[in-house]
Amino acid sequence: MEKFFKQLPNPRCINGRIGLKNETASVIECALYCMSDNRCGYFNYCNGECIMYKRWYGSEIVDYDCNCTSYLMLYGKSTNWQKVFAMKKTSFLRNPFYLHxxxxxxxxxxLNFRNINNVTHALYFNGTDTNHTSWFQENKLLSTPWRNGPPMKYIFNDMKPSLKIVKKANESFIKMLAERDGRKKFSMYYMEQGGSSRMDLKILNVFVLFK
Incomplete structure (x- = not known):
């Protein structure tokens, strides 16, 4: 089971379950129920009750304490990168992992992103002692596809949702932007080296790597 799921240290229940199985004999049986539903990516085992939840949610997840054990379905092995947030032109999706x-x-x-020419780039950050928003800051940055430039300010708000990289000295100078510009549409782009050419994005994903 450890190959497919990771037990989470602080159990959380979620509003909006997709399945409930009463009289489940074990955690393993509950995991099998989750694996048999391609929507499932998270489950709670609560004294014989198996509660299943979606892998992705399109709005803020409402969670609460519960007397259960919580498990996250992994992408491949636990040593693989695990996707937590996914943004496209028409959606921003959250994996329940961000609650933990x-x-x-x-x-x-x-932070992995692909532009409209299907070229993929990534920024890497130190994830130690971070939460689901505090990782996105300059002093956590490990590597970037861009050459060194002026000090930048990194802003991520999953509630809006919005992700920005702007110049500290002049926040009107945008290096990268991904935020809602209408009811259902997102504006997603970065500025090419030198800041004179805008490159639109197709997707933007946030992954974590466990220690």
Whole structure:
């Protein structure tokens, strides 16, 4: 079971379950129920009750304490990068893992993005002692696809949602922007080296790597 799921240290129940199985004999049986539903990516085992939840949610997740054990379905092995946030032109999706971010041993965070020419880039951050928003700051940055430039300010708000990289001395200078510009549409782009050419994005994903 450890190959497919990771037990989370602080159990959380979520509003909006997709399945409930009463009289479940074990955690393993509950895991099998989750694996048999391609929507499932998170489950709670609560004294014989198996409660299943979606892998992705399109709005803020409402969670609460519960007397259960919580498990996250992994992407491949636990040593693989695990996707937590996913943004496209028409959606921003959250994996329930973000509720547990600050209680997990995270080594690195990857901001991965693909432009309209299907070229993929990534920024890497130190994930130690971070939560689901505090990883995105300049003093956590490990590597970037861009050459060194002026000091930048990194802003991530999953509630709006919005992700920005702007110049500290002049926040009107935008290096990267991904935020809602209408009811259902997102503006997503970065400025090419030198700041004179805008490159639109197709997708933007946030991954974590466990220690």
């Amino acid at each position: 971010w600050d209680s997990m041993p995270i080594a690195k965070v990857k």
